[in-house]
Amino acid sequence: MRxxxxxxxxxxxxxxxxxxxxxxxxSGKLIVSVALWQSxxxxxxxxxxxxGVLLEPENEPAEIAxxxxxxxLIAINFPKFADGRGYSSARELRTRHHYxxxxxxxxxxxxxxxxxxxxxGFNAFAVREDRCINDALNAFNDFxxxxxxDAVEQRPLYQTR
Amino acid sequence: xxxxxxxxQKIIEERVAQYxxxxxxxxxxxxxxxxxxxxxxxxxxxxxRHAPMLRIAIPHGMxxxxxxxxxxELSRTYDKGYAHFTTRQNLQLNWPKLEQVPNILEELASVxxxxxxxxxxxxxxxxxxxxxxxxxxxxxxxxxxxxxxxxWSTFHPEFALxxxxxxxxxxxxxxxxxxxxxxxxGLYLTHNAAGELGFKxxxxxxxxxxPVVAPLINEYVAERDILSYLEAVxxxxxxxxRRDNKYKARIKILVRAMTPxxxxxKVEKEWAELKDGPMTLPxxxxxxxxxxxxxxxxxxLEEHNxxxxxxxxxxxxxxxxxxQNVVTHKVPGYSIVNISLKNTxxxxxxVSAEDMDxxxxxxxxxxxxxxxxxxxxxxxxxxxxxxxLYELWQTLKSHQFATPNIGLLTDMICCPGGDxxxxxxxxxxxxxxxxxxxxxxxxxxxxxxxxxxNISGCMNACGHHxxxxxxxxxxxxxxxxxxxISIGGSSKEDATIGKILGPSFDEDEVADVVEKIIxxxxxxxxxxxxxxxxxxxxxxxPFKERVYAxxx
Ligand code: HEM
Ligand code: SF4
Numbered sequence: 001m002r003x004x005x006x007x008x009x010x011x012x013x014x015x016x017x018x019x020x021x022x023x024x025x026x027s028g029k030l031i032v033s034v035a036l037w038q039s040x041x042x043x044x045x046x047x048x049x050x051x052g053v054l055l056e057p058e059n060e061p062a063e064i065a066x067x068x069x070x071x072x073l074i075a076i077n078f079p080k081f082a083d084g085r086g087y088s089s090a091r092e093l094r095t096r097h098h099y100x101x102x103x104x105x106x107x108x109x110x111x112x113x114x115x116x117x118x119x120x121g122f123n124a125f126a127v128r129e130d131r132c133i134n135d136a137l138n139a140f141n142d143f144x145x146x147x148x149x150d151a152v153e154q155r156p157l158y159q160t161r
Numbered sequence: 162x163x164x165x166x167x168x169x170q171k172i173i174e175e176r177v178a179q180y181x182x183x184x185x186x187x188x189x190x191x192x193x194x195x196x197x198x199x200x201x202x203x204x205x206x207x208x209x210r211h212a213p214m215l216r217i218a219i220p221h222g223m224x225x226x227x228x229x230x231x232x233x234e235l236s237r238t239y240d241k242g243y244a245h246f247t248t249r250q251n252l253q254l255n256w257p258k259l260e261q262v263p264n265i266l267e268e269l270a271s272v273x274x275x276x277x278x279x280x281x282x283x284x285x286x287x288x289x290x291x292x293x294x295x296x297x298x299x300x301x302x303x304x305x306x307x308x309x310x311x312x313w314s315t316f317h318p319e320f321a322l323x324x325x326x327x328x329x330x331x332x333x334x335x336x337x338x339x340x341x342x343x344x345x346x347g348l349y350l351t352h353n354a355a356g357e358l359g360f361k362x363x364x365x366x367x368x369x370x371x372p373v374v375a376p377l378i379n380e381y382v383a384e385r386d387i388l389s390y391l392e393a394v395x396x397x398x399x400x401x402x403r404r405d406n407k408y409k410a411r412i413k414i415l416v417r418a419m420t421p422x423x424x425x426x427k428v429e430k431e432w433a434e435l436k437d438g439p440m441t442l443p444x445x446x447x448x449x450x451x452x453x454x455x456x457x458x459x460x461x462l463e464e465h466n467x468x469x470x471x472x473x474x475x476x477x478x479x480x481x482x483x484x485q486n487v488v489t490h491k492v493p494g495y496s497i498v499n500i501s502l503k504n505t506x507x508x509x510x511x512v513s514a515e516d517m518d519x520x521x522x523x524x525x526x527x528x529x530x531x532x533x534x535x536x537x538x539x540x541x542x543x544x545x546x547x548x549x550l551y552e553l554w555q556t557l558k559s560h561q562f563a564t565p566n567i568g569l570l571t572d573m574i575c576c577p578g579g580d581x582x583x584x585x586x587x588x589x590x591x592x593x594x595x596x597x598x599x600x601x602x603x604x605x606x607x608x609x610x611x612x613x614x615n616i617s618g619c620m621n622a623c624g625h626h627x628x629x630x631x632x633x634x635x636x637x638x639x640x641x642x643x644x645x646i647s648i649g650g651s652s653k654e655d656a657t658i659g660k661i662l663g664p665s666f667d668e669d670e671v672a673d674v675v676e677k678i679i680x681x682x683x684x685x686x687x688x689x690x691x692x693x694x695x696x697x698x699x700x701x702x703p704f705k706e707r708v709y710a711x712x713x
Contacts, residue, residue, distance in 0.1 A: 060400070082199050082282070084322025088399045091319050096434060112183060112192075112200055119318035143175045145168045147312045150319075155439045156388075157168060157312070158446040 003133055005114075006102065006124040008140055010133055013126070015052060015073065031075050034059050037067070045070065054106070057085040061092045068099050076122070078107035087120045094121035094151035114139035121151030162223045162531060163308045163453045165273045172315065173270045176277060180204055181263035188260065201259075203321070204266075205279030212256040214581070216279040217269060219534050221289040221307035221331075222250035224274075226521035226530045231272045233517035239265055244517070246502065246510040248574055248625055249328070250288050250534040251279055255581060277315055282323045282410075284314035284395070288330045290338045291535040294454060295543045297491045301350040301358060303333035305450040306387065309442065313388050320395050324402040324410035327395070328367075331360075340536060340652035342366050342375050343628055345412045346394060351381065359383040364394060364424065365416030368622035372658045373413040376421040378428065384447065389440040393432035397424065457529040457544055462494025466547040481607065482554055485565040494547050498528075500540040500557060501572065504564040505597045508590045509575040510538035519560055527553050536652075537574055537613075539567065570612045570679070571597050574625050578618030578635060579642070585618035587635025587642035592616055592671050599672040609679060612692040613652070628652035630693045631678060632659045633671060644671050648678060648704055649696040660701050663709060677707045 001012040017031045021040055030044075031052040037044060044051050052073030053064055064071070074093060076086040086105070093099040104124035105117050114125055114136055127136045149156040165173075180200075187197040205216035217232070232252060236244045239261050245253045257265060269275055278285055287307045294302045310329060314320070320327075332339045333350035341347035347363035359381045366375025382390045401419075403409045416424045473480050488497040500520065503509050512520070520540060524532050527549055528542035535541060545553060557563040566572045573596065576582065578589025593616055600606055615629030619636075626632035632647040643665035650659030666674050679692075681704050686695045696704070 057404070081196070082322050083404055084282075084320070085400060085404070087319045087322070088396055110196065112196070113322075116316070116318040116321050142179050143172065143316070145171050145175075146318070147168075147172070147315055148317055149439050158443065159439055161166075161168065 002126070002129070004104070004124055004126045005133060005136060006104075008137065010137070017054065029072070031073065034063055037064070041067075052102075052104075055086070055089055057083050057089075059089070061089050061097060065097050068093075068097055071099075071101065073102040073104060073124075074099065075104045075106045075126075078105060078109060081108040081110050081113055087117065090117070090121040091151050095154075111136040111139045115142040119146065119150035119152060162225060163220070163304075163450065169312075170270075170273070173273070173275045173277070176275065176316075177263060177266045177270050180266060184260065184263050199281065199322075201262075202281035203278060203283055204262075204281075205276035206259070206262055207280060208259075208583075213259050213262070215254045215257045215262060215265060215276060216247070217252045217254070217274060217276050218279045218286045219250050219252060219274075220286060220311050221293070221304050222291055222534045222536075223293075223304065224532050224534070226524040226532065228272045228274055229517050229521040229524065229532060231268060231274070233514040233521070235265055235268060236517070237514045242515075243511055243513045245508070245577065246512065246534050246538050246540070248536050248538060248576075248623065249286060250291075250536060251286060252534070253577075255577075280326070282325050282327075283321050284317065284323075284327045284329065287311050287314070288328070288339055288344075288536065290332050290334055291533045291541050292338060292488065292497055292543065293333065294456070295490050295492070295495075295497055296334050296336075297489050298335040299333055299491065300335070300352070301333040302451075302454055303331040303339075303348075303350055304454050305447065306333075306348070306350070306360075306384075307331050308450050308453070309388070309447070310391070313391070317395075320399055323395075323399055324404050325407065325412075327398070327412065329391075335654075337652075337654040337656075338536070340625070340628065340656070342654075342656035343368055343372070343625075343652060344375065346391065347375050348387075353381045353383075357383060360387055362390065362394075364428075365411075365413040365421070366656075367411050367413045368625060368627050369411065370408055370620050370622075371411075371413065372622070372627040373417065374656045374658060375413070376416065378416075378421060378425045385442045385444075386436055388442060389435040389438065390428070390432055392435055392440060393428045396431050397427045401427075456492070457531075459492050459495065459544070460546070462492075462546065462548075464493040466494060469547045469550055472551045476551075479551060479554055481603065482558075482563055482565040483550065485569065485607070486563070486567045487550065490544070492544075496545050496547055496550060498542040498545045498550070498553065498557075499535075499567045500542065500562045501564040501566055502539050502562070503566055503572050503597075504561055505594060505601075506561050508577075508580075509573055509593055512540075516560060516562075519556075520562075523553065523556065537567075537572060539572070565603065566606060568611045568613070569606045570600050570609055570614055570631075570675075571606060572613075573597075574613070574615040574629070576617050576623035578616070578624075582618060582623075584621060585635060586620075586637040587618050587644065587668070589616045589618040589624060589633075589635060592633060592635075592644065592668070595669075595672045596675055599676060609683070610691055612679075613650075614675070615650075625652060626650075627658045628656065629659060630696070631675060636665050638665065642668050644668065646671075646674055646678070646708070648701060649693065651693055662701060662705050674708050678704050681707050 050072040362379040363375035533541040579585035617624035628650040645665040647659035
């Protein structure tokens with residue numbers, strides 16, 4: 001089973017990505033695209049297990065804002081690690097929409113981006129499979145002080161020093 | 162100048178450790194070229210034509226003699242004994258070894274310096290007025306705000322991987338010496354009708370392929386709200402800026418596509434949620450940072466020093482230097498001294514290790530140990546006693562730092578160009594030298610007055626050619642180097658993009674063409690009219706006719 005990092009621990013991942021509509025739905029926890037969610041809402045809502053949604057870099061959190069209560073997980077895809085739009089998506093989900101369940105980084109997820117991703121509100125990381133997930137755990141210790149407020153610490157350094 | 166708190170120090174030390182780890186993993190093959198590229202760029206390390214280049218941040222252009230000596234030492238130990246001051250007030254080492262960069266960073270950290278975010282698609286070093294805190298026309302000292310913005314932008318979690326680089330400049334005086342309106346965000350300190358301090362905010366300026374003077378996006382953002390406002394601007398850019406084409410990825414393209422009005426409205430909406438939240442700057446924090454920029458212990462002096470006046474009246478060379486390179490200080494009896502890094506003995510902005518040590522000594526001896534770098538690639542001693550000017554001038558002269566050409570035609574801004582840069586279409590340093598040699602008559606130069614000539618080796622515009630009163634751009638024509646000339650640009654408060662005269666010129670024609678342009682100016686100018694004003698009054702046609710006239 002694939003391993004991921006969640007809440008700074010390595011765990012087995014049991015979510016399945018559903019790329020096309022199916023009737024009946026496969027069993028288990030399913031992650032669907034925004035388009036699939038919007039076109040098959042009724043069917044997905046009747047699913048017996050948990051549902052998650054996958055945001056691409058161009059998807060605005062606002063597109064799913066009304067349905068957040070239905071999702072146990074929001075995955076944010078990084079087709080290329082250098083495309084930083086997903087950082088703002090996670091931050092908005094946490095600080096504007098107050099989404100408090102799992103936000104998972106998927107795709108080109110590498111150790112060197114994890115520290116800042118965590119600050120933007122990601123708490124789960126599907127580290128790229130060719131990379132050492134144990135090594136990625138070290139990323140959380142890159143810094144011990146931050147200047148800015150973020151999705152985890154609401155006060156910037158100048159409010160706490 | 163700003164002095165690090167324990168937090169600032171900790172952050173740069175942890176950064177050194179992080180970057181060392183990244184370098185080691187790259188060398189061990191655990192990071193691919195492409196992955197490491199993004200990481201090293203975030204740390205100012207380019208790989209260019211001959212070797213890597215490391216860009217060291219000089220926040221808002223302020224540094225001290227100890228840091229200058231460290232630069233000298235680093236350039237001796239890790240480089241070829243010289244370094245280069247850039248148009249963004251930073252310092253570049255041209256030949257460091259990639260494996261040694263972590264050690265260089267560790268040494269820099271020991272003197273409160275770093276290379277964080279000096280390149281890459283992130284928020285870059287915030288630049289400012291080289292005369293900040295001492296200029297007579299200053300409304301408010303911009304440096305504390307630059308430092309506050311530096312801290313906010315350093316490892317900002319949300320904006321580390323933007324669509325493109327992002328540059329902020331701040332000015333607090335009547336005259337804009339920081340090219341504010343050609344930045345991604347430009348800020349002018351200002352007062353509102355109630356006399357409260359805030360910022361005028363311009364967004365979406367820039368040079369490069371698509372030169373744009375930034376539109377005004379907000380007339381007044383209060384001092385305490387500036388970080389939440391910037392956060393809103395950056396979020397709108399990060400979410401909406403183009404990612405499909407690197408030449409269309411700067412915020413200037415987004416602002417233009419959306420229109421400034423729609424962009425401003427989107428920012429306003431985003432800001433509504435952040436405003437008055439925890440990002441609001443407490444007065445206490447503003448005061449803490451301001452305390453680092455208190456004026457040095459000035460003596461009470463006469464407005465005019467007798468001995469100085471005596472020398473000024475009797476030594477003509479000294480008088481010329483004072484008139485051109487020395488600027489009036491806001492405190493009586495003190496002067497601002499420009500150290501010219503423009504003469505035929507060096508590439509514009511280059512300084513040798515020996516020179517760096519000498520300049521550090523001069524800062525200790527004459528100017529409270531502080532130095533500034535300027536966007537025109539010169540250095541400044543900001544607090545020199547008038548009574549010591551003569552003595553200082555003699556020392557500067559003996560080291561070729563006293564060419565009295567600040568603001569004149571030969572005080573050129575020039576990028577490293579084809580001699581160093583892999584992206585260049587053409588060389589730029591030899592062009593600067595060609596023009597230096599042609600206009601070597603100081604009396605004539607002084608008669609011509611203020612003319613900004615800027616040279617870039619390609620359309621990336623590192624040498625700010627678009628906003629030069631005269632701009633020279635290297636272009637590639639069937640594999641040979643040619644130069645396109647524009648006139649009428651300005652980077653000041655009246656920021657303007659220059660107009661291209663026409664077809665480009667061969668390398669050895671450039672000085673001739675500049676001379677023809679100057680001749681038209683001399684013939685056409687009215688009493689006391691500056692070059693830029695003449696070009697605005699008569700337009701480019703008379704210049705065009707002259708430079709393209711058939712000989713005979
Ligand atoms: C030698 C290696 C260098 C490389 C490879 C390099 C690369 C680049 C590139 C690719 C751009 C493109 C910007 C765009 O698309 O907007 C750029 C812009 C710029 N560079 Fe450099 N550069 C180098 C050296 C320098 C130096 C030495 C300076 C200062 C003298 C400098 C100052 C700038 C500035 C001010 C811009 C911005 C122009 C704008 O506002 O758009 N660069 N550089
Ligand atoms: S303007 Fe072009 S040639 Fe000059 S330094 Fe920049 S990228 Fe290189």
